Structure formats: structure tokens, C-alpha cells
Amino acid sequence: MDRVRESAPQLSGLVPYDPKYLPARAMMSANESPLSLDHDLLHDIMREVKRVPFNRYPDPLANDLRDLIAEANGLDREQVLLGNGGDELLFDIALAWGGPHRTMINLPPTFSVYAANARLVGTEVVDIPRAADFSIDEQAVLDRVARGDIDYVVVTTPNNPTGRLAREEFIAQLLESTDALVVADEAYFEFSRRTVRMHLERHRNLVILRTFSKAFCLAGVRIGYVLGDAQVIRELVKVRQPYSVDAVSQAIARVVYANRAKFEPGIQMLIAERERMQVALRVVPGVKAYPSDSNYILVRLLNDDGSPASEAAAEAWQVLYGKGILVRDFSHSPMLEGCLRVSMGTPEQNDAFVRELKTFMLTRQARRRV
Template identity: 60%
Template sequence: MNRVRESAPQLAGIIPYDPKYLSAQMYMSANENPRDVDPDIRSQIDEAVRKVSLNRYPDPLANDLRDEIAQANGLDREWVLVGNGGDELLFDTALAWGGAGRTFLNLPPTFSVYEANARLTNTPIMNIERFSEDFSIDEDRVLAALADPTNNIAFTIIASPNNPTGLRAPQVFLEKLLNSTDALVMVDEAYFEFSRETMRPYLERHENLVILRTFSKAFSLAGVRIGYILAHPAVIREYMKVRQPYSVDAVSQAIARVVFRNRNAFEPAIHDIISERERIISELKVIPGVQFFPSDSNWVLFRISHAEQAWQYLYDNGILVRDFSSTKLLENTLRVTVGTPEQNSAFLRTLRDFALRKD
């Protein structure tokens, strides 16, 4: 044979996720923490990694890490599941709660991987767009959609704060949502350390609540790939049926345990990022032709005329930001990750220069 059979039909038209990773002097596109793990914690990591037996399979459930996360959240191990980044757990959500005839309720613009996972699992998608000026959720439409049994909504994922638009979902709405349906409601809290708000207090009261978190952002471990969920033990057991065996390698488990034990050491940098976010917003206000959107996270989304040219001008000056200008509802927008004070100043200076040239 000189040809191969066609791939699964649900792959037709799917474009692989592209994080737009390009070489640059200043990386301000992927919502990473601009600071690497500090030398003291890295030394502890080196020591922990040296003790890992590379010839042995890892603990398949990362139970030591589960125990530490559970204890920090006032829970038992059975309420926690660790994954290969939040991305694995997002896909597992679609595997466990999706499928033909089981609708996924999506609230775009939001993280595009949610919809892609639904399509890969043959899950019908119901989109309720965020048409408001600040991209807030159309709460009445969402609740009405869930109340209609003909929609057969099996699960929804709500990022809080929402990526890429920036605002967290109101807790009053989320609780109303949880009370109104037996659909699985995942609240993606990948950036909750920057919003300072979590749905953890609601967890025991709502069996249908799943909270997703990650080590990639506030804890400077985007390169390690560790995420976890908090959920009712019965829900965790369903996730275990679809997760890949040994998905979290032993080295990543060792690194994550060290970082989690030292999580308080990251607080000063988190506060600095929040402060710098407010400085960026303040200075964007006075740049001609720029409209910024409020943010509860470690980035700022903004609209600017000639957004593609602005992106290129920033990149030509060594600054990589994320271009959403061709995304529905996000036309002419760019997203800048909060960097170090020096990086933020360079970004603002370069963007101001572009805007004045176009003014």
C-alpha cells in the first residue's frame, strides 16, 4: 500500500492548537510568570530530582502530590486528581462527560481548546457568545439554555478569569448555575492566584462542581506540565476511567511537590504582577487609539486600530504579544502578558510609539 486510510471524520476541519510560539527577546504572549523559579527552590528541586529512579514507572496517581494539595485545601486525597498540565484534564472532561448527543455549553470568546476537545469527542456544541462590551457572561441566556431539557447539556467549562478577555465569573452567578443543573460545571481557575477568588468554598455543597488549577502560571512551571482538579470523589472516579496511565512523570511530580511546599515564596511575585497589571492598564488609558479591557489576571487584552501591524511593530522591536485580531468577537485585539517592570515599560513605550506614528 502506498496510502493510508483517512483519519477519524471528526478531525476534518480541525486546526491544531497553535500557541504562536516565536523567538523573541521579551515573551509576553503566553501568560507565563516572567520570573523563573528562584535559586533556593531550584536547588531543592535538583536534590529531589536526583532521588528519582528513572528506570521505574512513576506513581500513576501522584499520590504524594495529591495528599499535599488535598491537605492545603482542607480535603482528603479522593477529592484531588493530578494531570499532565490542565490540558490533559480538560480533554479528560470531554472524554468523560461528552460524546454524541451530550451537549457541551461553551461561552466564547474563551480558551479555544474547550471547543476543540468537544469536537474531537463528537460532542455537540452550544455556543452562547459574550456580546457585551466587557465580554461578561450572558447569564440569563446561559441559565435558560440549561433549563431547557431538549438541549441535553452534559457539561460546561467557565474560565474564571476568562482567557483571553480577563474578567472572572461572578460567584453569585456560578452558584446559581450549580443550583440550576446536574450538568458538570468546570470552573477553570488557572489564573485564580491573580484574581484572588476561588470556588473552593462551594465544593462540598455541589457534586457537579469541578475546579481546575495549574502550576504553569503563578508557580512558574509552564515547562513542567502539572495541573490538578478538585472535585467530589464520585466525579474523580469517573475521571480516573479515562485518564492516561502514568500521564504525570516522576520528575514532574518531584518538581511539583517542592514548588507546592514553597508556594508562599511565590506570593511577592504574584503581588508584583498584579501591581504591574494595574500600571499597564493605567498607561494604556492615555495611548491614542487604544481601548483596554478590565483584567483580573496576569494579562491585559486591548483593542487597537491596525492590530496586525501593531503586533508586527512590537515583534520587530523584540516583544512578542498574542494576536487575537482575526478571532470572532475579538477583532483588532492583542493580549499582553504582564512581564517584569522593565519588559512592561518597553512594551508600553513601543506601543505608544506605534500609536503616535498611526495617529
């Protein structure tokens, strides 16, 4: 045949998620850690990897790693599930709790994959936009779930790309108000130092998503996990891909998680850099830096009248990239007009970002006066 049948109708108009992966000297766009694993830890990892029987399939559920995570969180193995990064687990949630005639609540601006996953499986997406300061419209969410037709809600805490925690009191109230599955995406909780883990005992409808990609410096390995009620985990197991977490990734993650205390100095350094960057960005003309509880900061470039400077932000992204600094451009995204997101790098990288952004904004101001 010289033609092919059309793909599924839900793909029509769907734009694939694009992480904007580009080579750069300072990779400050994807919220990865700028730190490498230390030599002793790499040695332990290589020793563990050498023990992997490459001719055999891995443990389908990564039970040794499940046990480590369960013990650290005061849970049973049956309350933990591993995935090929948090992304796989988010799609599993959409498969298990979404689908035709089912509905989820999305809180934009937030991680675009939540809504994309929902639409892929035919789920209706109810958007409840955040306020101008990016806080959640809590009453609107509670009013909407009170109608009784919501199947799941994703609350990112801290939120990506805006950076702030959801109020724990709101999440607790939401859990009390609905039997919908409430997904608390805590991919960055090591940087916020806050978790809703304590609510798992009382609320079977809570699932907590976490990852090895950020604080544990393993973005390239692809390991994520969820904590939840055993019944919820059993439903997720029904839809997950078999052997999705390969044996090498399991071996690496076991060593890293067993040595997670070694990552604390690096986490503290990135938190300190975040606070230092907040102060430094306050004096950059025409730039508003939003408060953050994570390892990144959202900045908005402004016109003289205080409106978002979307074209200037897009130009700034180009200028920064020309200097070897890659940040994330949200300048034309809904509700994020004029915004760039910068991940915390090394102190030297952070200084370079502030310096080059300040130079760009001063040059722009001078041009506008001519």
C-alpha cells in the same frame, strides 16, 4: 499500499491549537510568569530530582502531591487529580462527560481548546456568546441548561483571553440549576484572589481546574490539577492516560507546592504591574485596555470612528515582535477583532511594550493625517 485510510471524520476542518510559540527577548504572549525560581528553591528541586529512580515508572496518580494539594484545600486525596498540565485534564473532562449525543456549553470568546476538545470526541457544542464587554450572558446560560440536555459547561474565571472573573453568584446559581458538570477553570485564580472552592461541599457537579504553569512559574514542567467530588474524580481516572505525570515533574511540583508561600511576592508584583499597566495604557491613543483580574490584559486597537482596527493590530504585532516583544495576536478572531493580549512581564518589559505600542499608534495617526 500507496494510500492510507482517512482519519476520523470529526478531524475534518479542525484547526489544531497553535500557541504561536516564537523566540523573543520579551515573551509576553502565553501568560507565563516572567520570573525564574529562586536559587534555594532550585537547589531543593535538584536534590529531590536526584532521588527519582529513573528506571521505574512514577506513581500513576502522584499520590504524595495529591495529598499536599488536598490538605491545603481542606479535601481528601480522592477529591484531587493531577494531570499533564491543565490541557490533559480538560481533554479528560471532554472524554468523560462528552461524546456522541452529548452536549456542552461554551462561552466565547474564551479558551479555544474547550470547543476543540468537545468536537474531537463528537460532542455538540452550544455557543452562548458573551456581551460586548465580555461579560457572560448569564440568563441565556441558565435558560439553556433549564432544558435539561446539557452534559457539561466550562466557565473560565478569570476568562482567557478577556481577563475578567465570572460572578460567583452566577456560578452558584448555575450549580443549583443543573446536574450538568460545571467546570470552573481557575488557571489564574492566584492573580484574581478569588475562588469558588467553597461551593464544593454543596455541589457534586462542580469541578475546579488549576495549574502550576502560571503563578508557580512551571509552564515548562506541565502540571495541572482538578478539585472535585470523589465520584467525579473516579470517572476522570477511567479516561486519563496512565503515568501521564512523570516522576521528575512530580518531584518538582512537590517541592514547589510545599514552598508556595515563597511565590507570593512575585504574584503581588505581577498584580501591581497589571494595575500600573492599566493606567499606562489609558493614555495610549486609539487603544482600549479591558479590565483584568489575571496576569494579562486584552487591548483593542481602534479606528477613529471607534471600530476595531484589525489590520492595525496585526501590523502592531509585527512591529512589536520586530522590537523583540512577543504578544498574542487575536486581531482577526471572532469577537476579538483588533485585539492583542499582553502577559505581564517584568517592569522593564511592560514599559517597553507600552512605549512601543504608543509609538506605533502615534505614527499611525500621523500617517492617517497626511
